[in-house]
Amino acid sequence: MSAKAFKQEMAPKGGFGPIHWAKRTPKPLLSGFVQFGLMGGFMGFWLYMFYKFGFKRVIYEQIELQDAMAAIEPLLEAEKHRMFLIRMRQNRDYENELMKDYPGWKTGTLFGEPVFHNKRERFMTPSLEEYYAHTETRHYNKKKFPKIHFEF
Amino acid sequence: MAFTNDDYLPTFEELTVPEIHLTSSVLVSGAHLYGKYCDNINKEFMLCFQEESDPRKCVSEGKQVTNCAFEFYGKVKKNCHEEFTSYWKCIDNCGSSKMDFSKCRRMQAPFDNCVKEKIGVERPPLGYFTRLREHETSRPKPQLKPLELPYPEPLPTAPDVSKIPSPEGAKCYGGISL
Numbered sequence: 001m002s003a004k005a006f007k008q009e010m011a012p013k014g015g016f017g018p019i020h021w022a023k024r025t026p027k028p029l030l031s032g033f034v035q036f037g038l039m040g041g042f043m044g045f046w047l048y049m050f051y052k053f054g055f056k057r058v059i060y061e062q063i064e065l066q067d068a069m070a071a072i073e074p075l076l077e078a079e080k081h082r083m084f085l086i087r088m089r090q091n092r093d094y095e096n097e098l099m100k101d102y103p104g105w106k107t108g109t110l111f112g113e114p115v116f117h118n119k120r121e122r123f124m125t126p127s128l129e130e131y132y133a134h135t136e137t138r139h140y141n142k143k144k145f146p147k148i149h150f151e152f
Numbered sequence: 153m154a155f156t157n158d159d160y161l162p163t164f165e166e167l168t169v170p171e172i173h174l175t176s177s178v179l180v181s182g183a184h185l186y187g188k189y190c191d192n193i194n195k196e197f198m199l200c201f202q203e204e205s206d207p208r209k210c211v212s213e214g215k216q217v218t219n220c221a222f223e224f225y226g227k228v229k230k231n232c233h234e235e236f237t238s239y240w241k242c243i244d245n246c247g248s249s250k251m252d253f254s255k256c257r258r259m260q261a262p263f264d265n266c267v268k269e270k271i272g273v274e275r276p277p278l279g280y281f282t283r284l285r286e287h288e289t290s291r292p293k294p295q296l297k298p299l300e301l302p303y304p305e306p307l308p309t310a311p312d313v314s315k316i317p318s319p320e321g322a323k324c325y326g327g328i329s330l
Contacts, residue, residue: 057254060278061252061253061254063278063279063282064253064254064278065250065251065252065253066281066282067183067184067187067276067278067279067280067281067282068180068183068184068251068253068281069180069183070187070281070282071183071184071186071187071188071194071281072179072180072183072186072187073198074190074194074197074198074217075172075179075186075194075217075218075221077197077198077201077214078197078213078214078215078217078218079171079172079214079218081201081207081210081211081214082167082169082171082211082214084207085161085162085167085207085208085211086164086167086168088155088161089161089162089163089164089167091155092155092157092161096157106156106157107155107156107157108154108155108156108157108159109156114156115154116154119297119299119300119301120296120297120298120299121296121297122205122296123204123205123206123207123208124154126154126155130154
């Protein structure tokens with residue numbers, strides 16, 4: 001009785017199905033070529049629209065701004081030159097006053113040896129350290145390490 | 153210090169002139185007409201600095217530039233004060249950080265008309281200041297000082313070697329011609 005009720009579990013008829021060992025990826029809606037073509041189509045369409053309606057206007061506005069900046073440049077430049085020359089003259093006077101008791105000192109030189117080898121008498125732009133020599137360090141630092149504003 | 157007491161520097165009296173105190177939006181909004189009004193003076197100054205590359209030699213031209221700017225903005229203030237004020241305030245408020253002109257065309261038209269009638273300056277065409285322009289000047293072209301270096305005296309010429317009799321031991325094979 002018990003022998004009849006015993007049933008050995010076996011594999012189903014025809015064997016087990018195949019094992020899914022490969023990675024299962026969902027099938028894409030559109031193939032790669034179709035996606036690429038759609039992208040090209042959109043980009044071409046918007047580039048055409050930009051060229052047709054927006055391109056020239058943007059360029060014209062930029063040129064107008066450049067015009068304005070170029071027109072006022074001489075005014076700002078002239079003022080800047082005058083400020084520079086005033087500062088240079090002040091620096092020379094300060095140095096004359098500061099080193100008057102030092103024997104053998106000549107202003108603008110190192111004991112008679114000139115700063116530049118300048119035989120043809122070109123104008124030599126002095127360095128930033130010389131320009132800010134008789135000021136406080138914070139003025140020099142402000143010029144040397146300027147804060148960068150990204151918004152303009 | 154790069155300047156000795158012998159070097160030329162202009163005095164304080166030459167350099168102190170009344171500077172123009174205007175904000176950036178005022179300067180930029182009147183820039184095209186100002187540039188057209190003071191065209192020759194500005195070109196003269198920029199050419200001077202381009203050629204000389206020396207700010208000491210272009211002080212008088214720079215003074216003329218500032219003087220001309222005073223003249224133009226003074227005329228604008230005298231004749232077209234209301235139109236100009238509305239225009240530069242519009243650029244200050246609506247023109248973003250770059251001070252765009254495109255949002256203030258309605259204020260620009262009456263200002264242009266006023267300046268054209270009262271001062272006689274017309275707005276130049278687009279790209280007038282950015283393209284290359286020619287300028288005629290009477291100022292001579294600057295020349296650098298000629299180079300005078302202390303060249304050394306030339307060496308005496310070497311003696312003629314072929315005429316010197318060579319010593320006995322220096323001849324190959326004892327002087328026998330082969």
